[in-house]
Amino acid sequence: MDWGSVAGLALALLGILVGQLLEGGRLGALFQPTALVIVVVGTLGSVLLQSGLPTFKRGMRMARTIFFKPVNKHRLYAADIALWSQTARREGMLSLQRYMDKQDDPFISKGLRLLTDGVDPFKLREILGIEISTFETGERQAARIWDSAGGYAPTIGILGAVLGLIHVMENLSDPSRLGAGIAVAFVATIYGVGLANLVFLPIGGKLRTAVNDDVTRLEMLADAFFCIAAGDNPLSIQERMMAYER
Template sequence: MDPATLIGVIGALVFIVVANVMEGGNPASLIAIPAMLLVLGGTIMISMAGGTLADTKLAVRGLVKAFTGGAGSAGALVPTLVSLAEKARREGLLALEDALGDVDEPFLSRGLTLAIDGTDPEEVRDILEAEVVAVKAEAKQAAKFFNSAGAYAPTIGIIGTVMGLVHVLENLAEPEKLGHLIAGAFIATLWGVMSANVFFLPVGTRIARLGELETARMELIIEGIAALQAGSNPRVVAQRLQSLLPADQREPEAA
């Protein structure tokens, strides 16, 4: 689990509360259930309206992954792929069947199974790349849901503020109530802007980033399996795979 999103969201809320207290405010005054229901509930419903129920289910899965998931390092797969390349070069592709039980990466296991079964290399690549496209599309759609919510939330907050100001105008005959009513009216705008920039947009960005990391890992596996099927020299395989990694993930001698 990579806790970056959890730390970031909680940290931002802590700084907001601390700043409010330092300015002499009361954090409890920011908790307005009607405003929160309007902004959060209305934003989620409108985001659902812009897609399908399947898109909403993807967004829920993306939300869970954003807070509890992470993307494994692509660089960690290089030694495994090089070891498999050595074995395949010495003993042939069929010898890799015994190594399948030690492979923890499902995508790699599926690719190796196709290669061991004698599937044409181009067909193997096409099948695996189709799965990469599907993963990219899922991450893109889940991220789009939260990015759309981040765009809608401030506007919904303004709607709440306008509703509150209408209530203020209804009570002009009672000046002693106006201060409290005006403050309450602007809480909706606060929640709209805050939810967009502290929650919805960061979660959308996080989902998109995890998708990028996952697909980069899958693309590295595809290149490794292609090298296995071609019977490439393990040293060349290692150099090829290292060249696909970001500089901070490469082995020192390969960097």
């Protein structure tokens, strides 16, 4: 669990709620199901229309990493790379076959397979570079749905406000129904701006950082496979891998 993200979200919401109380308002006034439906459903629909279903689903799944941060496997990868480089130097590239069969990461399996196939180091780097580029493009498109949501939500909130004012205008002859329409009008704007700046945009920013970390991990592995294929000294490869540690 990433408690920093949990604390950040809780602090942001607490600031809004405490501010409402300090102004003498009621917390119940901020809870308007109609406004919430307008903003959330409208925003999701807009994002889905823009991105398409596969990218939308991928971006939603990525949001889990906001609160459940993946384990940093840099040291584990560094140890594996040292083992691969030493084995390849002592026993030859074909000896890496036994490590390839144990991998559950497709990228690592592909890199080891290219090594055992005796692919030219520069051709190997080119192939893995294409793999990384394709992965990065897909991940960035998926993460971008949250930035899009942050852009659409305030506008959808304004639409909700307009709908609320239309409801008010339609019921000017019935004062008892004016309050609900005005509440929807103002709370919809709060939901739109609040969700955009307290939830959607921060999630988008954090996912971009996560994508950068994943790409760095793949680049480290690709660099290691290139060095092994080129026959570099295992110690120099190990020193090179340490440069990727943050």
